Amino acid sequence: MIKSPEAIVQLDNLQFIWPGNVHATLDIDHFSIGQRERVFLKGPSGSGKTTLLSLIAAVLSPQNGRIVVDGISLDTLKGGQKDQFRVDRIGMVFQQFNLLPFLSVQDNVQLPCKFSKQRRATASQSHTITEEANRLLRAMRLPLDDIKDRPVTELSVGQQQRVAVARALIGRPPLIIADEPTSALDSDTRQAFLALLFAEVETAGSALLFVSHDASLAGSFDRSVDLTDINAATDNEHQDSFA
Amino acid sequence: MIGIAWRSICNRWPTALLAVLAIAMSVALILTVEKVRRDARSSFTQTVSGTDLIVGARSGAIQLLLYSVFRIGNATNNISWESVEDIKNRPAVDWLIPISLGDSHAGFRVVGTSKDYFTHFRYGDKQPLKIAKGAIFDDVFDAVIGSQVAAQLGYEVNTPIVVAHGTGSVALVEHDRQPFRVSGILAPTGTPVDQAVHVSLEGIEAMHVDWRNGAEVKGEGTDSDTIRRMDLKPAAVTALLVGLKSRAAVFREQRAINTYREEPLLAVLPGVALQQLWNLVGVAEKALLIVSICVVFAGLVNLMSVLLAGLNERRREMAVLRSAGARPGHVFLLLCIESTVLTLGGIIAGLALHYVLVALGSLFMQNQYGITIGLAPPDLTDLKILLAIAIAGLLAGTLPALQAYRKSLADGLTQRL
Numbered sequence: 001m002i003k004s005p006e007a008i009v010q011l012d013n014l015q016f017i018w019p020g021n022v023h024a025t026l027d028i029d030h031f032s033i034g035q036r037e038r039v040f041l042k043g044p045s046g047s048g049k050t051t052l053l054s055l056i057a058a059v060l061s062p063q064n065g066r067i068v069v070d071g072i073s074l075d076t077l078k079g080g081q082k083d084q085f086r087v088d089r090i091g092m093v094f095q096q097f098n099l100l101p102f103l104s105v106q107d108n109v110q111l112p113c114k115f116s117k118q119r120r121a122t123a124s125q126s127h128t129i130t131e132e133a134n135r136l137l138r139a140m141r142l143p144l145d146d147i148k149d150r151p152v153t154e155l156s157v158g159q160q161q162r163v164a165v166a167r168a169l170i171g172r173p174p175l176i177i178a179d180e181p182t183s184a185l186d187s188d189t190r191q192a193f194l195a196l197l198f199a200e201v202e203t204a205g206s207a208l209l210f211v212s213h214d215a216s217l218a219g220s221f222d223r224s225v226d227l228t229d230i231n232a233a234t235d236n237e238h239q240d241s242f243a
Numbered sequence: 244m245i246g247i248a249w250r251s252i253c254n255r256w257p258t259a260l261l262a263v264l265a266i267a268m269s270v271a272l273i274l275t276v277e278k279v280r281r282d283a284r285s286s287f288t289q290t291v292s293g294t295d296l297i298v299g300a301r302s303g304a305i306q307l308l309l310y311s312v313f314r315i316g317n318a319t320n321n322i323s324w325e326s327v328e329d330i331k332n333r334p335a336v337d338w339l340i341p342i343s344l345g346d347s348h349a350g351f352r353v354v355g356t357s358k359d360y361f362t363h364f365r366y367g368d369k370q371p372l373k374i375a376k377g378a379i380f381d382d383v384f385d386a387v388i389g390s391q392v393a394a395q396l397g398y399e400v401n402t403p404i405v406v407a408h409g410t411g412s413v414a415l416v417e418h419d420r421q422p423f424r425v426s427g428i429l430a431p432t433g434t435p436v437d438q439a440v441h442v443s444l445e446g447i448e449a450m451h452v453d454w455r456n457g458a459e460v461k462g463e464g465t466d467s468d469t470i471r472r473m474d475l476k477p478a479a480v481t482a483l484l485v486g487l488k489s490r491a492a493v494f495r496e497q498r499a500i501n502t503y504r505e506e507p508l509l510a511v512l513p514g515v516a517l518q519q520l521w522n523l524v525g526v527a528e529k530a531l532l533i534v535s536i537c538v539v540f541a542g543l544v545n546l547m548s549v550l551l552a553g554l555n556e557r558r559r560e561m562a563v564l565r566s567a568g569a570r571p572g573h574v575f576l577l578l579c580i581e582s583t584v585l586t587l588g589g590i591i592a593g594l595a596l597h598y599v600l601v602a603l604g605s606l607f608m609q610n611q612y613g614i615t616i617g618l619a620p621p622d623l624t625d626l627k628i629l630l631a632i633a634i635a636g637l638l639a640g641t642l643p644a645l646q647a648y649r650k651s652l653a654d655g656l657t658q659r660l
């Protein structure tokens with residue numbers, strides 16, 4: 001196994017079939033993301049973008065091929081190690097419903113530190129974890145004093161997404177994965193959100209894999225990838241015609 | 244993890260509260276039913292001891308037991324005084340307590356009896372009756388009252404009382420021309436004795452002097468001293484409690500009384516009659532127990548449905564937790580902790596409810612039937628029941644937890660709504 005120091009993510013000969021499906025959802029010969037690189041991933045609905053992210057995050061395992069993330073070959077990891085790997089190295093933002101409704105904004109942001117020693121250590125390097133969480137929330141332009149103790153369900157969708165970014169970034173994981181984090185936002189907030197995300201990803205020194213349907217966002221990324229271009233399995237009938 | 248589970252419950256408090264309430268009610272119900280069953284039994288068993296035979300007019304054994312000892316229901320017939328004398332004169336008979344029922348005072352039963360009642364009657368573990376204040380009746384118009392009578396009516400020694408004909412709690416006709424006087428108050432026994440007003444058999448006769456065939460004789464009425472000089476030998480009594488010189492003779496004596504020629508009589512062994520009563524009550528008890536078990540089951544099904552129903556809305560919470568590094572085991576644990584907390588909460592609330600019910604119920608039982616139900620810490624049977632419910636609650640929680648575990652693995656990172 002060759003560790004490539006430039007790549008944070010490297011896929012080779014990847015094949016994935018959902019259990020019960022006849023056709024492969026993903027068949028990727030090669031794909032990689034460099035350190036600190038910001039990659040925009042697009043593709044029609046049902047093309048397997050979320051599936052790919054799940055594979056990189058070691059939530060799913062491929063039937064064939066190899067995935068190396070931050071120098072770790074995922075097939076060498078066992079059950080609990082995968083969860084540990086994920087929280088140690090990856091910060092995640094979903095399309096929506098990123099937050100646990102029963103935890104405060106503060107606790108939601110600090111959640112990864114509960115499960116990862118590594119991120120706890122990084123987050124508490126220069127100050128306490130709470131202060132780091134507050135710093136990130138402020139960096140995300142959130143009115144901290146206003147929202148700190150409010151139930152997360154009272155936040156606007158845009159605010160919730162920014163809290164989710166703060167959580168993804170806490171403890172500076174080397175890779176941030178975002179699955180359509182802007183699809184619930186209007187176009188103005190979308191741009192502002194992206195700017196904040198970029199700034200903090202930059203500060204954290206993380207790479208960013210960003211999935212979106214919205215091709216207009218692609219311009220600000222280092223690289224834009226269309227999943228249909230790299231995925232040999234896309235010409236089957238699994239694709240939906242609407243995107 | 245416990246903190247997260249707790250806050251998750253608090254977030255869902257309305258459903259959580261309902262689940263806890265359902266379990267609490269089922270726990271309270273089953274504990275209370277169990278307790279009433281056991282206490283009623285022991286209370287009944289405690290009511291009479293040391294009596295070898297109960298004798299009454301021929302009727303059912305259970306009926307005789309109920310009216311003679313527990314003062315529940317009424318006798319249909321009496322025993323004539325000649326029969327009483329005959330039984331008394333049998334060589335095997337050691338002592339005999341006559342009991343004459345049919346009158347009441349302020350809702351409490353009046354028991355006509357002899358002084359033998361206070362020397363030979365035993366309750367509980369062969370305990371004799373004790374006089375707390377005053378003395379046993381000496382005069383025709385003396386009455387010895389039970390502790391509950393004294394407490395509820397506020398009577399002291401020498402309080403004059405008026406006795407009514409009939410046994411309803413509303414006095415029908417009062418024998419107000421022959422006022423009685425409290426001569427003594429008995430110490431509490433926790434049996435129907437506490438609820439009784441005891442007078443001598445002559446006293447019972449005395450209050451009926453001006454009554455013939457149930458109707459009041461017109462006129463001035465007879466004054467107390469005239470009555471005292473009258474021959475007040477009772478014509479009949481309602482029941483007899485008989486003590487034998489030797490227990491070995493009990494079946495022979497029972498047979499002799501049951502085949503008595505002059506009058507149809509019935510003699511029963513208190514233990515045997517109680518057993519018959521239990522057999523009768525046992526059916527109802529079982530039905531009650533089955534109902535309680537069903538209620539517990541319903542409570543658990545409710546808990547499970549609350550957890551399962553929550554599961555769908557929680558799938559995305561699971562996804563978030565998983566993305567933040569929570570292992571499937573954590574997800575499983577989270578739900579198990581929740582169901583445990585809910586079950587334990589239900590059990591504790593149920594215990595509290597049970598004690599409230601018992602406290603209220605014991606007042607009622609004491610007033611109505613003189614049956615004592617004490618507040619006691621849960622005994623071994625109770626603990627077993629609680630343990631079984633706790634385990635069932637955990638199992639009920641495991642199913643949704645397993646479901647969540649499986650789903651959290653299968654969903655990948657896709658958020659499902």
Ligand SMILES: Nc1ncnc2c1ncn2[C@@H]1O[C@H](COP(=O)(O)OP(=O)(O)OP(=O)(O)O)[C@@H](O)[C@H]1O
Nearest residue numbers: 018025044045046047048049050051052238653654
């Ligand atoms: N849990 C699952 N079990 C079986 N098949 C699935 C599952 N999740 C997704 N798939 C299938 O895999 C394919 C890719 O799905 P995926 O969610 O990765 O698409 P996507 O590119 O993220 O789409 P979208 O842009 O709508 O989010 C689809 O055909 C879908 O039906």
Ligand SMILES: [Mg+2]
Nearest residue numbers: 049050051179
């Ligand atoms: Mg998707």
